[in-house]
Amino acid sequence: MDFLPINLRLRDQPVVLVGAGVVAARKARFLLGAGAILTVIAPEQDAQFRALGEEFSLTWQQREYAPGDLAGAIMVIAATPDRGVNESVHREARSLNIPVNVVDSPDLCSFIFPAIVDRSPLIVAISSSGASPVLARSVRSRIEAMLPAATADIARFGRLHRDRIRAAGESEGERRRIWEQIIDGPIAQLILSNRWQAAEQALAELLESHSTSAVGEVYLIGAGPGDPELMTFKALRLLQRADIVLHDRLVNPDIVAMARRDADKLYVGKRRSDHSVPQDRINELLVELALEGKRVARLKGGDPFVFGRGGEEIELLAQRDIPFQVVPGITAGNAAACYAGIPLTHRDYAQSVRFVTGHTKDGELHHRWEEFLSNTETLVFYMGLVGLPIICRELIAHGRSKDTPVALIERATSAEQRLLTGTLGSIESLVESAKPQAPTLIIVGKVVLLAERLRWYGSG
Numbered sequence: 001m002d003f004l005p006i007n008l009r010l011r012d013q014p015v016v017l018v019g020a021g022v023v024a025a026r027k028a029r030f031l032l033g034a035g036a037i038l039t040v041i042a043p044e045q046d047a048q049f050r051a052l053g054e055e056f057s058l059t060w061q062q063r064e065y066a067p068g069d070l071a072g073a074i075m076v077i078a079a080t081p082d083r084g085v086n087e088s089v090h091r092e093a094r095s096l097n098i099p100v101n102v103v104d105s106p107d108l109c110s111f112i113f114p115a116i117v118d119r120s121p122l123i124v125a126i127s128s129s130g131a132s133p134v135l136a137r138s139v140r141s142r143i144e145a146m147l148p149a150a151t152a153d154i155a156r157f158g159r160l161h162r163d164r165i166r167a168a169g170e171s172e173g174e175r176r177r178i179w180e181q182i183i184d185g186p187i188a189q190l191i192l193s194n195r196w197q198a199a200e201q202a203l204a205e206l207l208e209s210h211s212t213s214a215v216g217e218v219y220l221i222g223a224g225p226g227d228p229e230l231m232t233f234k235a236l237r238l239l240q241r242a243d244i245v246l247h248d249r250l251v252n253p254d255i256v257a258m259a260r261r262d263a264d265k266l267y268v269g270k271r272r273s274d275h276s277v278p279q280d281r282i283n284e285l286l287v288e289l290a291l292e293g294k295r296v297a298r299l300k301g302g303d304p305f306v307f308g309r310g311g312e313e314i315e316l317l318a319q320r321d322i323p324f325q326v327v328p329g330i331t332a333g334n335a336a337a338c339y340a341g342i343p344l345t346h347r348d349y350a351q352s353v354r355f356v357t358g359h360t361k362d363g364e365l366h367h368r369w370e371e372f373l374s375n376t377e378t379l380v381f382y383m384g385l386v387g388l389p390i391i392c393r394e395l396i397a398h399g400r401s402k403d404t405p406v407a408l409i410e411r412a413t414s415a416e417q418r419l420l421t422g423t424l425g426s427i428e429s430l431v432e433s434a435k436p437q438a439p440t441l442i443i444v445g446k447v448v449l450l451a452e453r454l455r456w457y458g459s460g
């Protein structure tokens, strides 16, 4: 992070603006809007300053800038067309340790202005650290669209009742929960629809009925195959409510980082051979944490109910009557197929698809291989990298042609995604030389041939 965003109180503070052109006028409006005592130094003023002068009070010193002008200021902006003047302003500001912004000269700025979405008292500031102001503005317009103008009223409502709400909750966690009920629930909706009185009444009821002895809740969340954009809205919303997040190796760290900053994050494994926390212990942990009143997000790669042991993890919760929700995720089979340009079904090539575990036990794979012989069915093997030689050997031994197309998709949806294609007869030797890394997914069937035709820029 090159710049730390902060919100600065400028009310009644002296600020100097050197220059009075169109860009300076824009900055002046921000500064005056934030209550600064503004001194503008410039021999001439753009017409916009007249309008500003009528709306706000500001001092214009009609002359060139001279060293010594910055004494006492808490912030300086230079916006003259003359690089030499801008540099002198910068030099003086630095020698006095006054934060300085020189318009259009990032090298002369000790601070920069972000793009702003103003729903005061809620303010959203977006900065690209000067790298791409146009990108920052584009993000701003997306956020603008997300936040109705009346969002400001929710913030004002919160400010007005902050002390009552603080008094109603006994712990930090409890207070947060009350706030969340206000912000995510009907009270916010009442405010947004301009029914302030009804909102106040609903708040009174909420604070009165609020019970202190809550059991927590567990969210078993499918986090998708890796690319954070493949999470669902619901997954994100519940993740951001959680007080603690349990995650394992398949979950992208960028997704874990989307949890609340103050939420605890607990890594619970597991690699093929390293089960950092054994499954039974994870199941118990979910119960214990929920009984402590915590909201627990259990993040699983892909979908929790596809080779995810999600069923086991919630069984104990169900037995103990602990509230839980299960959020489906995009399973690796779907994601890897799409990102490799391989449709799992296709009118001409595959009328069904089968998800199969390739996880070996004692070096063996126990399947009814005779069920896997249809030429019009796509087979998707999870956890199949180690067992690949067995899969190929058994399929061929039971009658599938050596020429049956096979795809192996390594780290699907990540920047490192790789696609290897071959046949049941050839894929093993391809794997030996390409040495793909886990996680990998194996797809068997004629649809694999389409990868070449349906190749797109994300398809590896």
Ligand code: SAH
Pocket: 225, 226, 250, 300, 301, 302, 303, 304, 305, 306, 307, 308, 330, 331, 332, 333, 336, 381, 382, 383, 384, 409, 410, 411, 412, 413, 414, 438, 439, 440, 441, 442
């Ligand atoms: N619940 C998960 C699957 C867990 S089993 C899901 O629904 O996706 C773990 C296996 O999933 C891995 O061995 C691999 O075969 C597959 N897998 C998970 N993420 C993957 C990815 N990004 N790319 C390729 N395969 C992946």
